[in-house]
Amino acid sequence: MKVGIISFAHTHALSYAAILRDRSDVECVVTDPDHALRPAGESGGRALAESIGVGYLDTVDELLAWHPDAVIVCSENARHVDDVERAAAAGAHILCEKPLATTRPDAVRIIDACDRAGVSLMTAFPVRFTPQYAELRHRLQSGALGEVLSISGANNGRLPAERAWFTDPVLAGGGAVADHTVHVADLVFGLFPGVDAVKVFAVANRMLHADREAETAGLVSIEYSNGVTAVIDCSWSVPDHYPTWGGLTMRVIAEGGNAELAPFAERVDGFSETDRSPVWLSYGVDLDAAMLDEFLSAVAVGRRPVPDGLDGLRALEVVLAAYESIATGHPASVHQDSPDISSV
Amino acid sequence: MTASTVGLVGAGGIAQVHLPGWLDLGFDVVVHSIDGKARELTDRFGGRAVDSMDELLDAAQIVDVVTPTDTHRLIVERAAAAGKHVVCEKPLALTVADSAAMIAACSRAGVRLFPAHVVRYFHAYTAMQAAVAAGRVGTPAAQRFYRIGSAPKQPWFRDRARSGGLAMDQLIHDFDQARFSAGEVETVYATRTGDEGAGPTTVQAILRHRSGTITHVNGVWGRPGLGFRYGFTVVGPDGLLEHDSLRYPVLQYDGLADADKGYLPPVDPASSPYTAELADFARAIRDGSPARVSAEDALEAVRIATAVNRSIDEHTEIALDTAPSLHAGDDREGER
Secondary structure, eight states, X not given: OEEEEEOSSSTHHHHXXXXXXXXXXXXXXXXXXXXXXXXXXXXXXXXXXXXHTOEEESSHHHHHHTOOSXXXXXXXXXXXXXHHHHHHHTTOEEEEOSSSOSSHHHHHHHHHHHHHHTOOEEEOOGGGGOHHHHHHHHHHHTTTTOSEEEEEEEEEEOOOTTOGGGGOHHHHSSXXXXXXXXXXXXXXXXXXXXXXXXXXXXXXXXXXXXXXXXXXXXXXXXXXXTSOEEEEEXXXXXXXXXXXXXXXXXXXXXXXXXXXXXXXXXXXXXXXXXXXXXXXXXXSOOHHHHHXXXXXXXXXXXXXXXXXXHHHHHHHHHHHHHHHHHHHSSOEEOOTTXXXXXXX | OOOOEEEXXXXXTTHHHHHHHHHHTTOEEEEEOTXXXXXXXXXXXXXXXXXXXXXXXXXXXXXXXXXXXXXXXXXXXXXXXXXXXXXXXXXXXXXXXXXXXHHHHHHHHTOOEEEEOGGGGOHHHHHHHHHHHTTSSOSOOEEEEEEEEEXXXXXXXXXXXXXXXXXXXXXXXXXXXXXXXXXXXXXXXXXXXXXXXXXXXXXEEEEEETTSOEEEEEEEEEOTTOOOEEEEEEEETTEEEEEETTTSOSSXXXXXXXXXXXXXXXXXXXXXXXXXXXXXXXXXXXXXXXXXXXXXXXXXXXXXXXXXXHHHHHTSOEEOOOOOOOOTTOGGGGGO
């Protein structure tokens, strides 16, 4: 199978490229034409592709002329829509980095473009592929924990310093709220099929990395149509020199007991005398690889991948409502005509 | 006069901790409780049960009020009028006005008032607060606090008119800690799910501080058997501090039959924060200096908790009422 990657703007592309390089059933080619637009010193382009060991083409047109079966879109969030429309029109199935877009109209255009072209659309929510998340969902749906009351989630990480656009509200659609709310929001949606987010209240500040334009810390409270509430800490609050990038935790509070999920908890701890710093050897399932496996399997047999474009849209709608709440200082309804978040 | 006798009012759950604590510190203790359980308590731990408040006030120089929250003001004011220093279990009262009236009454009577905010004496919190005060994280930007356990069994806890509910009774500790590390709170937004009157219930609260800090507080009164667990994360531009009470146990058992998991955390008697708290109050009475936590701190925690309950009821963000409330002798406070 031929898989193209559009852009190294999102650094998850590096992980995807390395995984695809090692799959014997996949030929992977990257294009990163906007590399030149990124600040000097940021990696990208042909040199980065060669260092990973995957093929490279100079333009999106050349990549699409190569007739990829599937394309992974890893450009800046605001550029997803143009890249998806071009790749879908060329007949490629799409895996789009999250958040799906920075505005609701763009997200709808992405979904429509894939529907029109008859190609699959998947949103990149790798944490969904945590085996223990599947176990938790099964246990909840079997009723073993009774009714769920509330969820406390945290998706904290270092400021993504290797790419400046993450803190450019126009290109990223915001800051930490846009980047880190969606994973936990998607996990919650995944636990409750058919349930909608109804109301969102959010607060944010720029006290960490105060030189950045976008918010770096945020708390998002969500109320769902089944009466469940959730609070998500989406802050880029992991120190720059912390021994790991960050993590994600989710506490599910249910009538029959609580569950604590920590997909990135598995590790060996230690200390390096050479580096004079803690050692943190993460292991566990490679969630990116599991997600790509679902995408490529779905493409191969022509079924709809999960999570799909609508899952991406629903997570985005929570983000849009959070920004509306931050702007107004009041709770915001989750609705279908949320404002353009890049204008907030 | 050197205080040598403590009058313990109430014989419920926290009395079972305070009574041995005072005895350990060398105080004589007399106990009175209108539920008739004082003798049962003194039979178990020591001290002497008395049959009336008058008898208790005759014997004691310090009165320790460990009754349901809605009775605190009456008992504290009576003890103050009798010229006794007062220790009062948290929350100080169910309203800011009652809290202010209690502070004013003690001030008028020339006696001290100490709120038993015991988490101020829990070592993980004191270590964190000292590090924050020393500037080791900078100004906190984002904080998380949680306090999870099975619901208390005494029915009055589940009656919001008596206890203030989960936010007032349990999360008051976390509101106090959040304010201690990040300063005054300006607004709160909160939700509650589950039945506060019975069965599992949980509160989620988001606090905004004047400093710009944002704080998440989560509390659970869960089903019987849910273990007690608390923790925090405090992050600023210069660092991160975090703790979970289950993370670094000094002693663990395995394979035992299920132990009763009460709503109070297990504590090591040798370094019990409850005893340390009472010792700090006794020292403050002896030398006239401040204790680690003041009645004014307790009032501010009540202010946050009442705003959280209002936010739960009104489904919107609530700005804290910051009108001055600590003018001693200002009884109009009670009517505000």
